Amino acid sequence: MDLLSTYIIHLADNALVLGHRDSEWTGHGPILEQDIALSNIALDLVGQARNFYQLAATRLNELTPGEQITEDDLAYLRDVNEFRNFILVEQVNGDWAKTILRQFYFSTYQFLLYNQLLQSNIPEIAAISEKSIKETRYHVKWSSEWVLRLGDGTEESHAKMIDAMKTLQPWISELFLPADFEFEAAASGAGVLPEIIKDDWYYRVNKLFETATLPTLTSEKKPMQILSGKKGVHSEHLGFLLAEMQFLQRAYPGSIW
Amino acid sequence: MTNEDIIAILSEVKDPEIPVLSISDLGILRAVETDGENISIQISPTYSGCPAMEIIQDDIRTALAKHGLKNIEIKQILSPAWTSDWMTDEGKLKLQSYGIAAPAVHGCLLNGEDQPESCPLCHSKNIEMISRFGSTSCKALYRCLDCREPFDYFKCH
Numbered sequence: 517m518d519l520l521s522t523y524i525i526h527l528a529d530n531a532l533v534l535g536h537r538d539s540e541w542t543g544h545g546p547i548l549e550q551d552i553a554l555s556n557i558a559l560d561l562v563g564q565a566r567n568f569y570q571l572a573a574t575r576l577n578e579l580t581p582g583e584q585i586t587e588d589d590l591a592y593l594r595d596v597n598e599f600r601n602f603i604l605v606e607q608v609n610g611d612w613a614k615t616i617l618r619q620f621y622f623s624t625y626q627f628l629l630y631n632q633l634l635q636s637n638i639p640e641i642a643a644i645s646e647k648s649i650k651e652t653r654y655h656v657k658w659s660s661e662w663v664l665r666l667g668d669g670t671e672e673s674h675a676k677m678i679d680a681m682k683t684l685q686p687w688i689s690e691l692f693l694p695a696d697f698e699f700e701a702a703a704s705g706a707g708v709l710p711e712i713i714k715d716d717w718y719y720r721v722n723k724l725f726e727t728a729t730l731p732t733l734t735s736e737k738k739p740m741q742i743l744s745g746k747k748g749v750h751s752e753h754l755g756f757l758l759a760e761m762q763f764l765q766r767a768y769p770g771s772i773w
Numbered sequence: 774m775t776n777e778d779i780i781a782i783l784s785e786v787k788d789p790e791i792p793v794l795s796i797s798d799l800g801i802l803r804a805v806e807t808d809g810e811n812i813s814i815q816i817s818p819t820y821s822g823c824p825a826m827e828i829i830q831d832d833i834r835t836a837l838a839k840h841g842l843k844n845i846e847i848k849q850i851l852s853p854a855w856t857s858d859w860m861t862d863e864g865k866l867k868l869q870s871y872g873i874a875a876p877a878v879h880g881c882l883l884n885g886e887d888q889p890e891s892c893p894l895c896h897s898k899n900i901e902m903i904s905r906f907g908s909t910s911c912k913a914l915y916r917c918l919d920c921r922e923p924f925d926y927f928k929c930h
Contacts, residue, residue, distance in 0.1 A: 643851040650854060657905065
């Protein structure tokens with residue numbers, strides 16, 4: 517597969533995998549309103565993923581004569597090592613604090629990235645970003661309110677946020693370590709290197725952490741990286757997630773809703 | 774059949790989740806073109822994952838089929854992205870009388886807080902947000918502190 521198609525699939529995979537994780541809260545939220553909120557965020561993310569998968573499928577079909585893959589093939593029929601999402605988004609939901617913090621980290625990243633992708637020389641990437649950024653802005657707002665409420669809340673909620681920070685810390689550096697498809701995307705003008713948004717990301721996250729009475733993050737100078745979702749080397753969690761998400765299409769190939 | 778005739782037929786197609794609003798009221802019907810036989814229609818989704826889009830496409834085909842029109846191409850347009858500013862004034866009035874507060878701020882100027890002007894039921898300005906997300910992605914949940922009724926707010930977007 518060409519690197520630009522992989523880049524588009526990477527954008528889709530991040531949205532799909534986190535969308536699926538968020539949807540696991542449906543019916544289990546701590547209160548009805550927040551159950552609905554996370555389900556709606558899941559819906560936005562799966563919708564964004566769809567748009568990117570459709571673009572990737574069209575592109576792959578054009579590049580390979582005779583190929584006729586669809587968005588569904590990309591979502592349901594690829595295995596763990598073919599997914600290019602961040603390790604961060606496949607992490608299990610854990611408690612409410614971990615879910616909130618994962619959302620805040622990712623939505624902030626996605627908001628800054630979509631802002632950059634408005635300039636993409638692939639018009640469809642720019643259009644999807646223009647559409648998605650409005651939704652993402654809202655996800656940032658919602659998750660920020662919760663980081664603030666939990667961080668500057670009770671002793672217990674503060675402790676749970678600290679615990680969430682420790683749990684998710686190892687997966688932050690991957691957001692900004694460029695993969696081969698990001699170098700290619702940046703060189704061609706279709707995308708950007710993630711370093712461009714790194715300082716802004718840390719600034720926004722730390723600004724909120726200060727208000728929320730949480731310790732601030734420092735970016736790792738030389739991050740140690742063994743797992744890399746962008747390279748298809750995932751944590752054990754993604755396999756379980758796909759087993760559930762893809763079950764129906766694997767068991768009953770081609771079944772439709 | 775002219776473009777205007779087709780637009781008139783399509784004004785009967787409602788948003789399945791807010792059945793008082795037509796797709797024209799909502800501002801998602803972006804363009805209609807016909808050469809008398811083939812019809813090309815452009816619609817914009819409100820939200821990326823809006824589950825109503827497929828139903829709306831089916832409803833468009835059904836509405837046109839009743840008039841014997843079958844050669845229809847429907848395209849989804851993402852850019853320029855749909856904004857609640859495209860909702861017509863008539864649409865906003867219909868929303869209010871249906872019990873949903875209409876978007877209050879100009880969507881494109883959305884930097885600060887976005888909240889309804891008043892309770893759609895008793896028109897009190899004494900309101901508070903319950904949740905940023907309501908029964909669908911495009912709505913938030915509020916309550917009126919005077920008449921005590923909860924209500925949906927169609928968000929600026």
